[in-house]
Amino acid sequence: MKNTQLEQIINEKLSPQLVKDYAPNGLQVEGKLEVQSIVTGVTASQALVEKAIEKKADALLVHHGYFWKGEPEPIRGMKGNRIRALIKNDINLYGYHLPLDIHPELGNNAELARRLDIQVEGGLEGHPQSVAMFGRLNHPVTGKEFAQRINQALNRSPLHIAPENSEKLIETVGWCTGGGQDYIELAVKHGLDAFISGEISERTTYIAREMDIHYFAAGHHATERYGVKALGEWLAKEHGLDVEFVDIDNPV
Structure with a gap:
């Protein structure tokens, strides 16, 4: 074409x-x-x-x-x-960029939720173009168990910052792939148990510890592999194009 x-x-x-x-x-x-x-x-x-x-x-x-x-x-x-x-x-x-983060079918956020078995409930910003999402797990898990789930799904061990109550179970989760760490405070306002992003900032550690929320930094690259891969697979299936996903290693 x-x-x-x-x-x-x-x-x-x-x-x-x-x-x-x-x-x-x-x-x-x-x-x-x-x-x-x-x-x-x-x-x-x-x-x-x-x-x-x-x-x-x-x-x-x-x-x-x-x-x-x-x-x-x-x-x-x-x-x-x-x-x-x-x-x-x-x-x-x-x-x-952002259109591929937020697409409800092929987007990075949708793909991350699918891989982590999170049931999507809506956008943290309260509108269809929200770049941060929230949802629910089928059953509560510990912070350690959820970190293991992320590791298995992304082949990347996440950085886990636990709240002061480190035994708090996780059932509700917010997330924003890539550099979405500053949405953690919006996740706190929603009363969520955990928040995931790709990158972490120095301040994120204290927010998680002091505001009673588990935080997981799973890697900017690792959390954003799957949207463009899904888009390519859709193009191949629906339009007969020859598409190959190439993953260039990036530890960030």
């Missing part, structure tokens, strides 16, 4: 026009006109670009693309190397 047709299909699925984001969503770097083979991944790093070149992909589809608000505008250095490699090899780059 045409590269712009692929953009239109994804836009219709993810509705990026409804979200105020920090980077452009859609076709960010234009390559060849026809697209059949796609590599998907979390971040359009040089390593992932090289994988797309190696696999002779027509397009690279990622969660973290380019042209973020506040970043230097000149295309030079690391940024220049990445974009030059894409253009030289005629590879289209598509990036979808």
Whole structure:
């Protein structure tokens, strides 16, 4: 299909026009006109670009693309190397950030809930575009048991900050993949037992300890592998494209 047709299909699925984001969503770097083979991944790093070149992909589809608000505008250095490699090899780059976090079917939050067996109940911000969610487990578990569940689901041992009452059981959970640690206070206001994000800040430790909530930092990359993977699988199934997910190791 045409590269712009692929953009239109994804836009219709993810509705990026409804979200105020920090980077452009859609076709960010234009390559060849026809697209059949796609590599998907979390971040359009040089390593992932090289994988797309190696696999002779027509397009690279990622969660973290380019042209973020506040970043230097000149295309030079690391940024220049990445974009030059894409253009030289005629590879289209598509990036979808917040729309891929919040999509109720294919989003990072939805995929994390599915893997952790959390029943989604709604958005912490109280509207359909909320980037933080809350839900409920089928039965209460200890903090240690829930950390083990995260480890098994993501193949990543989470950092667990327990509240002062470390024996408090977990039944209700809030979460926001990636850099969503500051939603922990909204989780506290909702009276939730635990909160999960990818990243942690220094202040998050004290909030968890002092405000009676379990907190789990499960890794920005680890919590955001699955949305773009699901989107690629959907494109393969529904539109007959050749899609391969490539996971570039990232410990953060």
